[in-house]
Each structure stands twice: as structure tokens, then as C-alpha cells.
Amino acid sequence: MSENKLINETSPYLLQHAHNPVNWYPWGAEALGKAVSENKPIFLSVGYSSCHWCHVMEHESFENPEIAKIMNENYVSIKVDREERPDLDDIYQKVCQMATGQGGWPLSVFLTPDQKPFYVGTYFPILDNYGRPGFGSILMQLAQAWKEKPSDIKKASENFMNNLQAAEKISTPANLEKSILDEAAMNLFQIADTSYGGFGQAPKFPNAANLSFLLRYGKISKITKFNEFVLKTLNKMGKGGIFDQIGGGFHRYSTDARWLVPHFEKMLYDNALLPLVYAEAYQLTKDQFYLDVLNKTLGFVMRELTSSEGGFYSALDADSEGEEGKFYVWNKKQIVQILQKDADVFCLYYDVTDGGNFEGHTILNNSIAMSSMAFHFGKPESEIKSIIDESSKKLLEERTNRVRPGLDDKIITSWNALMVSAFAKGYRVTDNPQYLECAQRCIAFIQNSLLKDDNLLRTYKNGTAKLQAYLEDYAYLINALVDLFEVNPEPKYLALAERLANHLVEHFWDEKNSSFYFTADNHESLIIRPKNNYDLSMPSGNSVAAGSLLKLFHLTGQKRFLEISTKIMENFAIMAAENPFGFGYLLNT
Secondary structure, three states, rough: OOOOOOHHHHHHHHHHOOOOOOOOOOHHHHHHHHHHOOOOOEEEEEEEEOOHHHHHHHHHHHHOHHHHHHHHHHHEEEEEOOOOOOOOOHHHHHHHHHHHOOOOOOOEEEEEOOEEEEEEEEEOOOOOOOOOHHHHHHHHHHHHHHHHHHHHHHHHHHHHHHHHHHOOOOOOOOOOOOHHHHHHHHHOOOOOOOOOOOOOOOOEOOOOHHHHHHHHHHHHHOOOOHHHHHHHHHHHHHHOOOOOOOOOOOOOOOOOOOOOOOEEEOOOOOOHHHHHHHHHHHHHOOOHHHHHHHHHHHHHHHHHHHHOOOEEEOOOOOOHHHHHHOOEEEHHHHHHHHHHHHHHHHHHHOOOOOOEEEEEOOOOOOOOOOHHHHHOOOOOHHHHHHHHHHHHHHHHHHHHOOOOOEEEEEEEEHHHHHHHHHHHHHHHOOOOOHHHHHHHHHHHHHHHHOOOOEEEEEEOOOOEEEEEEEHHHHHHHHHHHHHHHHHOOOOHHHHHHHHHHHHHHHEEOOOOOOEEOOOOOOOOOOOOOOOOOOOOOOOHHHHHOHHHHHHHHHHHOOOOOOOOOHHHHHHHHHHHHOOHHHHHHHHOO
């Protein structure tokens, strides 16, 4: 079997492509130098290991010998794991959003040898259809344009560069007043789906930071519609197919408005951010349901995403045996065979029917109250609950015999820090010592394996830590250390948080524009030095830095931390009020 330059990488995503007939290179001096010396355009493909459409494009195009031949003859092809290099992903996702109005993965970017983009998209089908060119046609057309119309290529790349540089500008600073929160809450509520919860229509993402903001705002303002909306959203998600009803943990997003049919990958960061909101909902309402979802989610992480060294793995794939969701779905015949006399109770509670709700199978979800179940079967609620709990354990045990989705066992500093915060919060609301132990072990692991003299590294796998850390790694870890210190006040956690904060300010702070760069001052030079201003699938590094430095000021009295935190909040205040969807975490600060 042939192999390419990815064969010596540690990223599971890059290794998935190491035997493609495409002459893939990792991002680095060799590939970039080859593009310059041979005057070839670069085809940059960015994705991640649990991405369904990344797998589809690989099977359709990158395993196709004819497509590979075109790529190898006309391009220097570079594969990037977005989780290893979020700086590259951030830059070129912005380009994609400018060009197409949306981003996503796989991200497909055509670059000049000096890394400037001139054409961009996401997933391209291999063949032309519906009047749109397929990937093969795009490769040929752009290769021809590179040779015959260099002025067109130059013009396109210059336009992208001008727009990129303009996009980095921040609005005029504003005073921090309550009216900013009022405006943000009202604007955010305009896109709320009050029928099924969440924001907008399908596909629906959980957006934990925005839910948390509205929950807190509703509590402070005493405007009940905000809390009612958030609690409805948490109920719909926690009872929907987006939540793994028997194994715990949240899938990436819902393909429909009702939270029924998920995209089945499970990401560590979603399962760190969502327990925080469920914990807040429990603190507000004392409703056991929210605590159950929190415990099931943290239990899933402990069971399936925790390394023996104390760190947390990145993700579980959406696919197994080549089918999306196969590991998680059931048919009624299987359930009856396993549960026998208890099958009727379980099937009614979790909406299991002969026809199913997903390609002839059933995604477990709940829309019937326990009291209605008790009335229907003429049994006490406690007995019904016991039957459902025991049945769930049996099915979970049976599920372990299935072919498991692929595990991305890469350990990422920032994602692990989010998980530490989740376990610290879980410990705060439950007093479960296992949660505290998980948080402590992870911090010890990061200190031992990913921290070298105040310099953080980004990833760890198979005993090897590598890649410079980014703003989010420092900001999230500082925040996690403070969160852990607040529930377990050992001085070492506060001392490390303060050391890392000083390092962050020294190497990432942009004094002129009062915000943090995404990369350190000694990082590899790219076409721009990016900034992480908006919440996307995870909170903005600037927003988390503002919050964690504010907490540190209150604990240490260091006025420099207060000054920087205030400057960030003032800088983004107008943007947060007008476009709150991208600033949920900052609005919580």
C-alpha cells in the first residue's frame, strides 16, 4: 500500500489520509517551499477525524486515482487537522464565509505559493451536478487559470486579503452599561425558536454560552420569558435524539428543528460546555432532570473519553461500519429480544416503533411524562422509572458488543481545560468526589505533559506533546484553574493561573487594539496574525480571557488584570449588543 508524507504524523485525521494516492503533505516548510520552488498553487484541505463529510470527500475524491493524478501534477496538496492548527482554520474559514456566506468542513482552499487564497469552498462532490462543477472540474479549471490567467488569480487573492484585513478591525469602545445587556438579550431572543428551543431553524447547534447568558439575564432582570425559553431548550435537548439517552453525552448538532435526528459525532467540548448550563438550570430550579443530564454527560466522559494518564480524548466519530449513527440506533425487534417483558414500557417511553424515525431504525427520544407512563401501565412512577433505568443499563451493555465509532485520542489543552471547568462545576452542585478527582488529575496531567516553563503546548498523543499553544489554550486553562481553585482552594492552582496570565499578557496582548492575538508573538508568520473575537463552536479566546482575568483580579488584586479585562469588554461591547450570538460568553462575564 502506498503512503505519503502524512505517515509520520500523530493526528488521527492526518493518518486517515496517509495512504491516499494524493501526495499529501502536512503544513510546514517542506510543502510551502515546494510550492514556491515549483511555482505551483497549493490545495489546502482542513478537517478533523470525526467529520462525516470529510470522510465522504476522502472516499469520493482523495481515494480516486484519477483525481489524485490531477492533484499531484498540478498542486502541492496540504492536509491540516483543524484541531491541531486552529489558527489556519480560523484564517481560511473567514475567507470561506466571505466568499460563500458560510463555513464548514472539509474546508477546501486554493492558495498561491505565498499562502494567499484565490478560491474556496467546503465539501465538493466529485462530479458536476445541478449546474455546479464537481471537484474534478474545479481542479482542472483552476489549474488552467493558474497557467493562463495569472492576473485573475492575483486579483482574486488581493480581494480576499483586503477583506481579511478589514475583518480584523474592532468597533469603537463603549462604556460598560446595563443597556448593553438589555439590547443583547432582546436581539438574541429575536432568533429564538420558542416552539422547540434553540436558535434559528435546522440545523441546530446547542450554543451553550448563549443559553447561559439568557438564563442569567432572565434571573437578574426577572423577565420570565428568557428563563422559560432556556429551560424549554434544555428540556428538548435533554429528551431529544441529540442526547444519547442510554449512554449519556451530546452529539454535535441536530439536523432538524426538533432536536430529534443528530449528526452523531460526539465532541469533547460540547460535553464540557453543556453540563455547565444544565448545572445552572439545576441551581435555579432544583429540577432533578437537569442534574440527571449533567451526571449522564460527565459519566459518559469518564467512561469513554478519559485517558489512563488523566487527560481527555477529543471526539468519537459519527460513523461506524461505514454508516452514520449505526452504533446508536435500534429497531424494535432488537429491543424486544433483549428486554422481553419490559420492552413495552421502554419502547413507549423512548418512542420506539416498528417503522422507526431514522432510516427504518429508532433514535431514542422521550416525549411522554413519567406520570403518563404510570397511568398508562397502572404502576407507580417509581416502578416505571426503575424499569426504564434497568432496561437502559441492559441496552448499554448490549451496545458495547457493537463495532464502536472511531476514537480521536488526541488530547487538546484547551478542550481539556473546558472539561476541568465542567467537572469543577459538577463537583460544586453534586459534591461527587469523582468529579473533583477528574479535574485534579487532568490539571496534573497538563502540568506534567503539556507545560514547559510557562510555555503551553497544544496537543498530546502517544507520549508526544507538540505545537505551540494558542490564545484559547491559555485562556481556557487559566479559567479552569480558577474554577478548580474556587471549589478546592489549593494555592498551587491560583499560583499557576497567575503565572499563565502574566505569560499570556506578555506574548499575546495587542496594546494598540486592546485585545489578544490568537497566536503568540513568536509564532510562525502567516498571511495575517489572527484574532479570536467571536464565539463559534467554542467560546472566543478574547471573551474567556476577559472573564478569567477578571476572576483573577478579584482573587489576587492585580490591577493589570482588571485593566485588560475591562478594555476587552469595552472594545467588544457594541458588537456584543448588536450581534450577541457571537458574544454569549463575553455577555456572561
